[in-house]
Amino acid sequence: MHKLILWGRNTSVNVQKVIWTLAELGLDYERKDVGGDFGGLDSPDFAAMNPNRLIPVLQDGDLSVWESSAIVRYLAAQYGAGTLWPELPRQRAQCDQWADWYNTTFQPTWLGVYLALVLTPPSRRDMEAIRRGNEAVNKGFALLDGALAGRDFLCGKGLTYADILCGAVLYRWSRLDVERIDMPNVDAWHARLRTRPAFVTGIEIDFSAMMARD
Ligand SMILES: N[C@@H](CCC(=O)N[C@@H](CS)C(=O)NCC(=O)O)C(=O)O
Missing domain, CATH: 3.40.30.10 (Glutaredoxin)
Incomplete structure (x- = not known):
């Protein structure tokens, strides 16, 4: 092969x-x-x-x-048919809903805050813009938190591509000095993902060298 x-x-x-x-x-x-x-x-x-x-x-x-x-x-x-890729179109529709929301709404939102914090030296940061951006990020996390109530993964009992697309940010976000909301279901999801060696090796990669300094 x-x-x-x-x-x-x-x-x-x-x-x-x-x-x-x-x-x-x-x-x-x-x-x-x-x-x-x-x-x-x-x-x-x-x-x-x-x-x-x-x-x-x-x-x-x-x-x-x-x-x-x-x-x-x-x-x-x-x-990954039957695992990461659910068999039924109605199950995939749920995954796609999260994937598209993540791509069109959530990643642009958190990325704006990330770039303003990590790639901007402390003396040049616009803290008011960062605060406003972070409020929007927290609305996204609140949406995820509601969706994860009573379930282990975004689209049901097993890991799907929706968890990968939406969950890749969790490590990076957890390392930033930002105000967080109470989001027990997101935290439990993150803890669940952290038990997977593929998450740890793929996602938990130190990015501190990328931080801009004065
Ligand atoms: N929407 C694209 C975004 C791709 C993108 O912005 N990639 C960045 C890295 S995250 C890049 O290539 N930056 C230029 C570089 O790394 O030199 C995707 O999801 O693949």
Whole structure:
């Protein structure tokens, strides 16, 4: 069987979603460090795989896929039918609802706060904008907390691609100095995810070197 190749540095949360998925599925793959200080996104070869010139990119034989959600869904559908990829369209609709909400609403919200905090030196931070952004993030966490009441995972009893797409932020967010709401169901979900070796190896990657300093 040909080897899967994942392009992207492991400090990118979008790459981490794919690393976590590959590990959950027990797939053998090679990861190539590109992006950030590694560079490599401007080469013609990379553009041929991803004309949008961002990471992650997955190669599976002659197939190249970019956009982390598309990659996670592809891997789940191709290699995780019945587990990460629920069989029934009505179950997948629930997963897609969370996946699309995460992509269109939640990630842009938390990423704004993250970039304003982590990639901005302390003396140049706009703390009022950070506070307002964090309020919106907490509304997202409140939504997740309500959805997780009485269930182990977002779409039922087992881990699906919805948990991977929405849960990849949890480690990063837990390391930031921000005001949090009380969210016992999200905390329990996070604790549950932390029992999975694939989560720990894929997601809990120190990013302190990326923090901007004065
Ligand atoms: N929506 C895209 C976003 C991809 C993206 O913004 N990737 C960032 C890393 S998280 C990137 O390639 N940045 C340039 C770099 O790392 O050099 C996805 O989910 O894959």
